[in-house]
Amino acid sequence: MKKLLSWLLIVSFVLTLLVPFTGLIVHKLASTVFLLLCLGHALVYRKKLGTRRWALLGGVVLAFVSGVLSLVFAALPWVLALHKAVSISCVFFLAIHIFAYRRILKGD
Structure with missing residues (x-):
């Protein structure tokens, strides 16, 4: 089940x-699917969540909220710029997270 969740996270991450x-x-x-899967992933691994992992989850939520706000406030270009900056930093840290925990995807 955990392996399926990890693969679904990667697929939704790439589609995003x-x-x-x-x-x-x-x-x-x-x-939206990625955010829901991230919350499910956090629930599954809640005993292993440290400060950095909570920060990563917070960054994903912040990227989602800033994306929704960029749709609502389309006339304000700084909101979209904030969304892009937060999203790019989240992609960077999520890639590190995927690389660090790739053994789960291999089945080890």
């Missing part, structure tokens, strides 16, 4: 990143 190819609607749907 492919916004130039898939379009905004797929991006919104994939990011």
Whole structure:
């Protein structure tokens, strides 16, 4: 079950990143699924969550909220710039997290 959750997280993560190819609607749907899977992932591994992992989850939630706000406040370009900055930093730290815990995906 944990391995399936990890693979679903990776698939939704990649779909979220492919916004130039898939379009905004797929991006919104994939990011919503990714957020829900991240919350489920945090519940499964809640006993192992340290400060950095809580910060990573907070960054994902912040990226989602800033994305919703960038849709609501489309006239304010700084909101979209904030969303891009937070999202790029989250992608960077999520890639490190995936690399550090890739043994789960291998089945070890």
